[in-house]
Amino acid sequence: MKLVSALLLSSTLAVAAAPAWAQANSIPSQPHLLVKGEGTRIVMPDRFTVDLLVKALDMQPDAARARVQDNVGSVLAALKRHRAVADTVRADNLTIQPEHRYENGKQVFAGTRVSRRVRGSFASTEALQGFLRDTNANEDLQITALQPGYSKEAALRAELKAEAAAQTRQSAKGLAEAYGARITGLYSISDVAPSFAYGVQAGTWPRAEKWSARPAPPQPPSSVEATGSMRPPESVQAGPISFNENVYAIFLIQDGP
Structure with a gap:
């Protein structure tokens, strides 16, 4: 069975489930690829x-x-x-x-x-x-x-979105070439995970937290002693923060080189 025929079946299923997809963009009726790109960076808080x-x-x-x-x-x-x-x-x-x-x-x-x-x-x-x-x-x-x-969070998130978008293009190209198809255009792109009836449900794709604190790697502790205190020195220690941005893109495809 050609790729177009196989994907037409999945596309038909997607159209049937379209009313349940509460998003601005819709699933196309023609053959397509849905890919996810992800940009991740771990930084120390400032x-x-x-x-x-x-x-x-x-x-x-x-x-x-x-x-x-x-x-x-x-x-x-x-x-x-x-x-x-x-x-x-x-x-x-x-x-x-x-x-x-x-x-x-x-x-x-x-x-x-x-x-x-x-x-x-x-x-x-x-x-x-x-x-x-x-x-x-x-x-x-x-x-x-x-x-x-992180004081540069806005700029970092913009950079991660750009990385994620570039990753969707690379993934779509690789998938299309692997199945002897070619990309004919970009149908939609979003940073919100889609939800539809076939294949992957929204809840099965990892969702990014706005930020998450993780334990700091082992290192000699730096501490600030309390003046006049007989207690052991105390400190506030910072662990790294993980930032994550996802992009979901739908590319239109068709058979042929």
Whole structure:
């Protein structure tokens, strides 16, 4: 059986399943190749972001607001003191809302809750460590998240997409030549995995995480000692981050050299 005839059968199955494919592009009715390209890079993080929640509860709204503003001022000063990257420091607007509690099955007004979220990033684990040691977490000041990042992520992802796209062209060419067919055009390209009835379902193709932290390779630990502390030295250690971009392309083909 010629390649065109074999692929026409799979194409017919794809057309039957097309209504279930919730994507902008559709499966073509003519013979085609669906290929996946993948670009992957592992880098060491150069940004370390901390998120904080500053809040206060009081019967007097202005008293709660004042406490929150004082704590936010202290956090911003600490971020500056420990050399947070300037354009990453952000303090959200005040959020004010009533709070209630239940007593003997009845809802009782507990006061006004005022809160602000603060974020900042550091260019080294040493700077982050210093900030953490300078932060006294309590009911009104809480660290809600710590995460590594990469300052050139946008450019890296664009580069990985280009690599993945080039890989789809190479894969399609190799497959077509192996079966004595030739590529006649590009039908569609997407970074979203397709879902259709024949062959491969969307869920069976690996999906990329936005970022994933992995344990750092064995190396002599670098640490920042706490002044006046009798405990062993402590440190914040960073592991590599894996970035992954996938591209899915459909190429039209036909028999012949």
